Amino acid sequence: MCGIVGYIGHRQAYPVVLKGLKRLEYRGYDSSGVALIDDGLRVFKKKGKVSELEEATIGQNLSGQIGIGHTRWATHGEPSDRNAHPHVSALGKLAMIHNGIIENYASIKEELQNKGYTFKSDTDTEVLLNFIEDIKENNGCSLEEALRIALKRVVGAYCILLVDCNDPHTLLAARKGSPLVIGIGKGEHFLASDASPIIEYTKEVVYVNDYQIAIVKADELILKNLGNERQTPFITKLDMELAAIEKGGYDHFMLKEIYEQPSTIHDCLRGRLKPDVNQIIMGGVDVNLDQLSKAARIMIVACGTSWHAGLVAEYLIEELCRIPVEVEYASEFRYRNPVINPGDVIIAISQSGETADTLVALENAKEKGAIIFGVVNAVGSSIARLSHAGAYTHSGPEIGVASTKAFTGQLAVLSMMALKIAQAKGTISPERFSHLLQELAAIPAKVAKILEDTTGIEAIAKKYKDARDFLFLGRGYNFPVALEGALKLKEISYIHAEGYPAAEMKHGPIALVDDKLPVLFVATKDRYYDKIVSNVQEIKARKGRVICLATEGDTIIPSMADDVMFVPDADEVLAPMLSVVPLQLLSYYTGLALGLDVDKPRNLAKSVTVE
Ligand code: F6R
Numbered sequence: 001m002c003g004i005v006g007y008i009g010h011r012q013a014y015p016v017v018l019k020g021l022k023r024l025e026y027r028g029y030d031s032s033g034v035a036l037i038d039d040g041l042r043v044f045k046k047k048g049k050v051s052e053l054e055e056a057t058i059g060q061n062l063s064g065q066i067g068i069g070h071t072r073w074a075t076h077g078e079p080s081d082r083n084a085h086p087h088v089s090a091l092g093k094l095a096m097i098h099n100g101i102i103e104n105y106a107s108i109k110e111e112l113q114n115k116g117y118t119f120k121s122d123t124d125t126e127v128l129l130n131f132i133e134d135i136k137e138n139n140g141c142s143l144e145e146a147l148r149i150a151l152k153r154v155v156g157a158y159c160i161l162l163v164d165c166n167d168p169h170t171l172l173a174a175r176k177g178s179p180l181v182i183g184i185g186k187g188e189h190f191l192a193s194d195a196s197p198i199i200e201y202t203k204e205v206v207y208v209n210d211y212q213i214a215i216v217k218a219d220e221l222i223l224k225n226l227g228n229e230r231q232t233p234f235i236t237k238l239d240m241e242l243a244a245i246e247k248g249g250y251d252h253f254m255l256k257e258i259y260e261q262p263s264t265i266h267d268c269l270r271g272r273l274k275p276d277v278n279q280i281i282m283g284g285v286d287v288n289l290d291q292l293s294k295a296a297r298i299m300i301v302a303c304g305t306s307w308h309a310g311l312v313a314e315y316l317i318e319e320l321c322r323i324p325v326e327v328e329y330a331s332e333f334r335y336r337n338p339v340i341n342p343g344d345v346i347i348a349i350s351q352s353g354e355t356a357d358t359l360v361a362l363e364n365a366k367e368k369g370a371i372i373f374g375v376v377n378a379v380g381s382s383i384a385r386l387s388h389a390g391a392y393t394h395s396g397p398e399i400g401v402a403s404t405k406a407f408t409g410q411l412a413v414l415s416m417m418a419l420k421i422a423q424a425k426g427t428i429s430p431e432r433f434s435h436l437l438q439e440l441a442a443i444p445a446k447v448a449k450i451l452e453d454t455t456g457i458e459a460i461a462k463k464y465k466d467a468r469d470f471l472f473l474g475r476g477y478n479f480p481v482a483l484e485g486a487l488k489l490k491e492i493s494y495i496h497a498e499g500y501p502a503a504e505m506k507h508g509p510i511a512l513v514d515d516k517l518p519v520l521f522v523a524t525k526d527r528y529y530d531k532i533v534s535n536v537q538e539i540k541a542r543k544g545r546v547i548c549l550a551t552e553g554d555t556i557i558p559s560m561a562d563d564v565m566f567v568p569d570a571d572e573v574l575a576p577m578l579s580v581v582p583l584q585l586l587s588y589y590t591g592l593a594l595g596l597d598v599d600k601p602r603n604l605a606k607s608v609t610v611e
Contacts, residue, residue, distance in 0.1 A: 002085075002099035002605075003027040003071040004180070006161045008171045009188020009218045013067030014057075016190070020052045020197030021069045026253070026399050027099075027193060028073030028605040031084035034094035035294050036064035041165035043095055045084035049600075065218075066168050068161040068191075072099035073605035076105070077122025087126040089133040090117055092271070093165050094143070096132075099193060100123040100157035100178040108153070128154065128343050132162070144215060147172055151213075157356060161191060173214040175219050179354050179382060180208040182221060184235060189216045194378070195586060196245045196397060197239050203238040207380050217603055236380060244396045248337050252599045254400035254492070258584050262396040262448040265577065268412040269444070275437040278430075280416050280423075284373070284389040291371055292417075293424040295345040297324045299370075301350035301361050305403040305487065309375075309410035311480035316415060319573065320422035334361035342369030348390075349414075350374070351406035353381020363387055375413050377406050391417065401604050402491045402585045407484065408447070411577045416442060439571045446568040450581045455591075457582050459590030460563045462548060464518045470495055471544075472521045472583075473502035473523035475532055481522050481576045485583030491601050492591035502528075502535040513544040520586075521561075522579050525551040526572035536560050536583055544561060549579055 003024025007013040017034050032053045033045030044060065046053040050071055070085035077083035084096040102108070105124035108131050115134065119126050128150065135148035143164050148251075151158075164170070173180060173191055183190035183198035183205050190198045191214075195205060206221065209216055212231060215222040220593035223231045250256035272282050285292065292298075298317060300310035306330060314325040321400030328338070334357060340346075342544060346365050350358050353376040362383065374387030377395050384390060393409030419436055420426035428436075464470070467471060472490055480535050483499035490497045500509055502521065513519065519539045523532045539546055548561035551569050558564040565586075567578040591598040 002073050002193070003275060004097055004099050004159055004161055004191070004193045005069040006067065006171050006173065006191035006216075006534045008066045008216055008406070009185060010065065012062070012190065013064050014062040017067045017069035018050070018054060018340055020190075020192055021053075021071050023196040024193055024441040025050050025071050026401055026600065026605070028071050029600050030072055030079030031081070032069070032071040033084045033086050033087075034067055034069040035086040035097075035163060036062060036067040037165050037168045038064035041088070041092070041095055041163075042087055043082050044087055045086070047079050047081050047084060064168070066163060066171055067093065068097050068163055068171070075101050076124045083121045083123055085123075085125060087121060087123065087129050089129050091133060091137070093177055094129060094133055094162060095165075096125060096129040096160055096162045099159045100129065100176075102128050102154055102158065103156035128158075128160070129162075129392060143167070144172060144213065147174060147213060148228060151176070152226055159193065159237070169217055171216040173208065173216060175208045176210045177356060177359065180214075182206045182208060182214060182216065184221065187219050188220060189218065191216065195240060199238055199240055199242055204235050205238055206235055232448040239379065240397065240448045244295040245399060252400065252588070253577045254402055254404060254588050254598050257398055257400050257405045258581065258588065259451055261405050261408050261581065262444040264450070265408050265412050265447060266444040267394045267396075268409045268415070269440065272416055273440055274599070275434070275441045278434050278437060280420050282391050282416060284391045285417050285420050288371070288373065288389045289420065289424050291343075292345060292373070293421050295323055297326065298345045298347060300325060300327045300347045300349065301330045301358060301365070302327075303330050303355050303357055305407050305435060305484060306349040306351060306410060308480045308484040309407055309414060310347070310535070311483070312411055312477060313347070313414040313418065313475050317421065317575055318427050320418045321425055322427045323421070327470045330355065330357040330361040334364060340365050340368040340370050344370045345373060346388060347373045347375060348383055349410055350381075350383045351377045351395075351403055353378040353383040355383070359383055359386065359562070368467070377409060392533070400599050401601055402598075407580060408577050412440070412443070415574060425517065425542055436571060436573065437493050439574050443570070443574060446570060446578055447581055449568055450578065456584050457565055460565065461586050462593050463563065464545075464547070465493070465590050465593040467495055467516070467518050469512065469517055470497040470554070471505070471512065471517060472497060472522070473505055473519060473535065474499075474501040475502045475528040476526060477572050477576050478522035478524060478526070478579060481579045481583065482520075484580055485520065485522065485586070488584055488587035489590060491604060492598050493594055493596065494602070495590065502532055505535065506538065510538070510542065512541055513542045515543040515545070518545045518547055520547040520549065521557075522549045522583075523557045524549065524567060524572070524575050525554060525569060526575065526581055533557065533560070549582055
């Protein structure tokens with residue numbers, strides 16, 4: 001949420017910063033801006049996409065070897081030129097960009113207003129910037145010292161980059177709760193919210209920790225804590241290729257990422273799932289297997305699509321491992337004073353590893369003695385580092401704002417975990433264990449089969465694109481899939497969609513059914529099949545428009561549906577990895593048919609780093 005880029009070195013900063021902003025645009029795209037220092041400070045800001053900023057800077061003097069850039073997802077103040085970052089301080093000397101929220105900005109603002117300050121924007125960022133400048137001017141201290149003093153007063157989350165037009169050789173950065181990566185080049189440094197703007201130049205990076213300040217010069221990087229003590233930067237090597245963050249011939253990242261799923265699921269299983277020797281090897285699970293299998297209960301904490309993966313895991317772990325599971329929205333879990341006892345196991349699921357609600361919920365739980373097990377995609381992210389142990393999903397960078405391949409990666413990891421725990425506990429028979437290993441190994445090829453021909457799904461999308469509402473229904477393992485299908489459709493097509501357990505429909509939502517409402521049933525062959533056939537009949541009897549997702553070879557469900565999509569047969573506990581794929585495509589093609597920007601849906605941003 002909000003993308004931050006900075007450069008200091010021997011190159012011209014503008015092209016590096018602009019390219020970085022384009023790579024980070026998925027984090028926010030309502031306005032953007034850059035600040036450059038050469039013979040003075042120059043700032044360019046524009047409401048709208050980064051391409052509009054680029055256009056606005058044509059013909060301008062863009063020189064300077066130090067620069068910062070920002071792409072915004074509005075929190076304080078509407079998207080506009082004046083609320084766009086970078087902000088410039090009252091004396092016109094400092095420029096700053098910020099990702100996060102300064103929660104006590106109102107009281108600081110009042111303090112500054114009492115001193116005569118006025119503000120050009122509605123943002124909390126401009127307040128913090130003037131607060132820093134005020135401290136610097138009144139205390140006669142360095143900018144670094146003023147920053148430190150100011151941050152000790154700040155409540156909230158931030159990643160900030162700060163430059164001073166009187167010091168074109170230093171870029172200051174600080175983080176708490178919002179991510180910051182620094183790329184180490186030869187005589188140059190690159191700063192960004194994630195590694196995507198950096199990998200083109202260097203693979204050596206430092207992940208800045210909470211409460212650290214970075215003093216960055218072309219050939220020097222100093223990290224300090226808020227107590228002004230130096231801390232050793234820990235350099236890690238990025239395991240990522242440039243191709244992973246480019247569209248690679250697809251029209252949209254979302255489509256590319258849907259199509260990557262056979263290989264991303266395969267990558268997730270590779271080296272872990274060994275059906276030939278009837279084994280699953282997962283380092284993070286293996287060393288904690290005793291704790292996991294003896295857990296009296298497991299709590300799963302996540303948001304959005306990751307929360308839906310958590311619901312599937314609830315079914316899996318309860319069924320296979322016989323351990324009670326609670327699946328919690330991170331935002332609720334955090335604030336409702338949950339009962340957490342030392343030794344409780346929490347599985348945290350997150351694609352980005354930076355979701356503020358999840359992160360803070362976990363920090364609180366960790367303080368109370370819980371063991372945190374992270375199922376995370378982004379390597380080196382805050383949640384991955386906070387977890388005691390974990391398993392990466394290895395889905396590669398997910399850039400489309402709507403989560404797709406991360407979901408199937410999460411399901412693959414969670415299935416393997418459940419199987420391992422069940423085996424350790426003896427709650428699964430050896431026959432069922434080896435059957436599910438074989439079934440899991442077959443998933444990538446089955447996903448590939450779904451993707452071979454998507455013309456039917458595209459036609460359904462075109463047919464129903466003008467619907468005002470949509471209902472998604474499923475039972476058992478397919479209930480979370482129905483929720484995920486509804487979420488995807490809302491996000492990408494702006495059609496109001498609800499997901500429900502199919503049986504729950506008659507307790508209320510059935511009142512919505514008329515001859516205009518499309519009702520999509522996730523009705524694959526499983527133990528609930530006969531029940532869902534009855535549910536389909538109930539909708540037909542009320543003249544609803546029925547779309548079904550059925551198992552290949554089934555003839556009963558297709559005979560009842562107005563339209564049908566198929567997936568290959570699979571064991572029901574693993575079927576969500578297949579049934580979600582046509583629903584991802586349905587939302588993609590619906591958004592496309594409506595002429596919407598499927599990679600950057602309105603009001604959304606990837607990596608929600610504000611609470
Ligand atoms: C949905 C979507 C969001 C995220 C949610 C959690 O398509 O992208 O609902 O799933 O914001 O994000 P992570 O998994 O990064 O914690």
